[in-house]
Amino acid sequence: MVSVMEGDSVTLNTDVTEINENGHILWKFGAGNSLVAKIKRNKQNSTFDLPDERFRDRLKLNKQTGSLTITNITTQHAGHYKLEISGAKLLSKTFNIFVYGVFGDTDVMKSVSVLEGDSVTLNTDVKMQRDDQMLWMFGPQERRIAEIHRQNIYIDATNTIFEKRLQMDNETGSLTIRNIRTEHTGLYKLLILSNRGNSYKRSSVTVYAALPFPVITRDSSKCSSSSGSSSSSGSSGQNCSLLCSAVNVSHVTLSWYKGNSLLSSISVSDLSISLSLPLEVEYQDKNSYSCVLNNPISNQTQHNINITQLCQPCLALDSNSPSYQDSPLIALISAAAGSLLIVVVIGIFCIYRKCRRPDQEGKCYWF
Structure with missing residues (x-):
């Protein structure tokens, strides 16, 4: 995205030092890829205007590099520019220009959270006029993924993570992402070009993976130590250590509850790791415990934990061990x-x- 104030000049660089002997450079504008400039080595360069003459006396081409300069820019020049460089092979590059017009810009950030596999619609909150143009871009590189101009829709998602997932409303320009995945998490920017003034909006989309059910087990590694310590105090088999676990999770919180009261919790934001949270209880504890795994939009809970079944005496637990069975x-x-x-x-x-x-x-x- 190239942002420029109305009335200023902007140069779109080709990033080449010299045009190839048999090569040529083309500059195209808008959703219809209208040709606005071309240049060939050792030959006169040419610039072209559109029927509405918006580029008249405003375009300049660098004869050596082919870079395009737009002078005294207005809001009519905002939009999508495509560079094509031909030679041994065809190279292309795109630019998106946003012009701050007299009406100013509106930067409204919306945060959207959605569960993987669902669909989400990013609303424009406007009704398009015939000559309006809307451009949707994604990610830090602000890559164009969808555009509508004069009610003609262009979806630019072939061979990308958005292939066969995007849909655009031809009346509002709202963008729908179907069967969304975690890789679609990121910043979406909407550029609105209108004769009433230009504006843009941003939407931050976070996609959460479906949560597994937490698993509760007895922490047998503490059986011998707890048994020994309790027997020395004259109260053998009083305590039991439980573990609540979840594997391959990210951006979640794992919590133990006693009734409706939070006992302990642990949170993680890293990708695909395993979480475990211990809990010490008594063998004959009759209270209601639950373990909850949650993210900002969903949760999974293990209710009605049977303390008596999980917390068998250490001797009974040891009788099931391989060493006990082999004796x-x-x-x-x-x-x-x-x-x-x-x-x-x-x-x-x-x-x-x-x-x-x-x-x-x-x-x-x-x-």
């Missing part, structure tokens, strides 16, 4: 190995005794 098998293997060792020892002892009384030929006998 009978280990005992059985140990007993079998011990029995085999006893049989071997007895056999060796018997052989030894037989061999102490050999027969006349010096042979030992088993029986």
Whole structure:
């Protein structure tokens, strides 16, 4: 976006040092891409006016670079300019000029929050006249995505994140984004060009991903420590540590509630991380607890948490661990190995005794 005061001059640079020998430069204006200037190396440059003569005696071309200067600019010159540079390959560049006219400009920022997958409409709050022109731009580069001029609509979204998602109202110029995604979060600027004066409006759109349900589990890593500490104080198995977790979330808050009272919370704005929030309760606690995951426009809640079911005594919890389940098998293997060792020892002892009384030929006998 190039902003300039009415009556000033503005230069649109090609960013080339010299025009190629066989190349040429074209400058086009407006939604209809009307040719307003062209230049070819070693040949005379040309400028063109529109039927309403708005560019008369106002355009200048740099013979070496092809840059275009508009002098004594008025609100009629605001809009979309396209540069085409031909040579070994065709290059193009676009400029959007906003002219501060005598009527001034209106910069009204609107904040819009929407859930991923929904549709959102950015309203212009005006009714278009026949010769009005409206231009929608997106992002820090202010890339044109939609335009309407004399009730002709141009959607410039092919091969972009907006492809097959944009719709423009031909009476108001309002822009609708269908099946919106988080990548569509950002700043949208509307430029309104009218013979009544120019203005622009801005809309900040934030798209939130759908929230998962938080998951509540027993924090078994604290079972042995809590059991040991409680048994030393004479109150074995009094406390239980729970964890409320959510994975792959951003711009959310995770909270524990006791009834309607907030106990604790944690917030994050980073992209796609995991959150966990602990809570200490008593085994026989009869209060109502809930865990809530929320963002500014939606929430997911786990209600009716069964403390008795989640907070089993540590001994019962340990009985389900792999080491506890494998102990009978280990005992059985140990007993079998011990029995085999006893049989071997007895056999060796018997052989030894037989061999102490050999027969006349010096042979030992088993029986």
